[in-house]
Amino acid sequence: MHARIARGAAGSAVLAAALTATLAWAPTATAQSPQPASSSSTAASETPEPEAGGVAITTKDPAGDALPGAAFLLLDSAGQQAGRGKTDAKGKLDFSGLAPGVYRLKETASGSTLHDVADDRDVIVTPGSTTQLTITDPFKPAEILLKAQDSKTGKPLPGATVNIGLGGQTLLTLTTGPQGTATGTLRLTSRIAEVWAKQTKAPKGYNLSTTKTLTATPGASTTLSLTNSTTATPTPHPTDEPTNTPSTPTATPTHDASTEPQPTPTDTGTPDADSSPTPAAADTDDATPKPPTGSLAHTGADDSPWLLGGAAALLAVGTTAIIATRRHRPDRGPTDN
Numbered sequence: 001m002h003a004r005i006a007r008g009a010a011g012s013a014v015l016a017a018a019l020t021a022t023l024a025w026a027p028t029a030t031a032q033s034p035q036p037a038s039s040s041s042t043a044a045s046e047t048p049e050p051e052a053g054g055v056a057i058t059t060k061d062p063a064g065d066a067l068p069g070a071a072f073l074l075l076d077s078a079g080q081q082a083g084r085g086k087t088d089a090k091g092k093l094d095f096s097g098l099a100p101g102v103y104r105l106k107e108t109a110s111g112s113t114l115h116d117v118a119d120d121r122d123v124i125v126t127p128g129s130t131t132q133l134t135i136t137d138p139f140k141p142a143e144i145l146l147k148a149q150d151s152k153t154g155k156p157l158p159g160a161t162v163n164i165g166l167g168g169q170t171l172l173t174l175t176t177g178p179q180g181t182a183t184g185t186l187r188l189t190s191r192i193a194e195v196w197a198k199q200t201k202a203p204k205g206y207n208l209s210t211t212k213t214l215t216a217t218p219g220a221s222t223t224l225s226l227t228n229s230t231t232a233t234p235t236p237h238p239t240d241e242p243t244n245t246p247s248t249p250t251a252t253p254t255h256d257a258s259t260e261p262q263p264t265p266t267d268t269g270t271p272d273a274d275s276s277p278t279p280a281a282a283d284t285d286d287a288t289p290k291p292p293t294g295s296l297a298h299t300g301a302d303d304s305p306w307l308l309g310g311a312a313a314l315l316a317v318g319t320t321a322i323i324a325t326r327r328h329r330p331d332r333g334p335t336d337n
Contacts, residue, residue, distance in 0.1 A: 002053045053125040054096035055103070059087050061115055062189045066091030066107045067137055069111025074123075075104040086111070100127045110137045140219035141185035142193075148176045148203070150214060151227040156180025160209075160226060161201035166193060175201075193225050197216050205231055 055074065059067040067087065072096050074083035082103060083095035102124055107117040115137040123131055148160035157180050164172040164186065174182040186195065193216045199209045206228035216222050 009151065017177075017214040050100055051128040052097045053100055053127055054094060054098055055083075055105070055123055055125060055133060056092040056130050057087065057095075057105075057133050057135060059091040059136055059137060061112075062139060063191065067111060067115065069109075070107060070117075070135070070137065071109040071111065073106045073108055074098075075091075075106070080106075094130075096130070098125045100125050105133070107135065107137070112137070114139055116140050139188045139191070141187050142216040142218055143221040144172060144174065144184050144186055144216070145221060145223045146174045146176060146182040146226070147223065148180050148209075148226045148228060148264060150206075151229040157203040157228055159201070160199060160205040160228065162197050162199050162224070162226065164195055164197045164224075166195050171195070186216055188216060192217055197226075199228075202228055207231055225279055 057072060059070045061067055061224075066089075068089045068091055070087045070091070072083075072085060072093060076082045076099075078154075083100060085093050085095070086094045102122055104120060105123050106120050110117050116139070118135045118137050121133075123133065125131060144164060146159040146160075146162055149155060150157060156176075158176050158178050160180075161173065161175045163170045164174065164184075172184050172186050174184050176182045194213055195216050196211060196213050198211045202208045207230075209226045209228055212224065212226070214222055214224055232256065
């Protein structure tokens with residue numbers, strides 16, 4: 001009986017070994033049949049990945065100075081962070097090991113109180129190369145506060161217009177409001193700028209103010225004060241009045257004594273020197289008529305015709321007498337001794 005059991009156990013062991021050998025052979029045969037498909041997947045897994053690229057950033061301001069401490073954030077096409085960092089003492093920052101593609105670069109801080117951050121931009125990363133970028137951070141604008149007032153009373157003056165510029169270019173125009181003030185921002189290209197301010201329109205009833213200069217600094221406020229004087233009322237000036245120049249007379253006016261009023265004589269005869277009262281010396285000046293101012297002195301021109309006529313008559317009588325005497329004189333012969 002024991003021998004039968006032993007033979008049964010031995011037979012079971014042989015059967016189990018045969019089944020095991022059969023099962024081990026079947027998977028092997030099945031695995032060998034799809035051999036071509038296994039070779040293609042292996043070839044696909046061996047394809048090399050694209051070479052990585054990078055981005056090199058250099059920051060500066062409009063004056064060309066490097067900006068250390070500027071912070072940047074790099075985002076991939078899915079909006080995920082691909083890099084973050086700050087520029088060094090030379091204003092440089094590198095992002096390396098980037099997969100090729102399009103990225104978004106954001107500046108989160110300029111690292112300076114005088115500068116603003118630059119605008120966002122897209123960056124293309126190509127395989128095996130580094131994209132060079134130069135970022136210029138603009139200066140913060142300077143604030144200009146304009147105040148216009150009366151030169152004497154200090155009263156605020158609305159309506160004053162001022163142009164503010166640099167060199168030959170006008171950068172800002174301000175006009176004061178009801179409170180006599182106005183504000184504006186001025187973009188600068190340097191850390192300190194000397195700008196000019198010229199008033200182009202004065203308030204009504206006021207004169208223009210003189211041109212001024214002021215110092216503007218990025219990120220700071222600068223006050224510009226203008227004083228206007230009132231327009232003076234014009235005073236008539238002798239040279240401003242029309243002058244009537246008298247025309248030069250072509251001939252000197254001749255004084256006609258006959259047109260002057262003459263005193264009426266009380267006696268046509270000639271007064272005797274003895275019978276005529278002699279005026280006192282003190283009354284001589286009063287008794288003698290004075291010629292009127294601006295006229296010729298009276299010379300007795302009214303008696304001239306009579307005197308001339310009498311002289312002519314005497315001359316004629318004399319001439320006639322001489323002729324008559326010569327005619328009646330007998331001719332004298334030779335003298336008898």
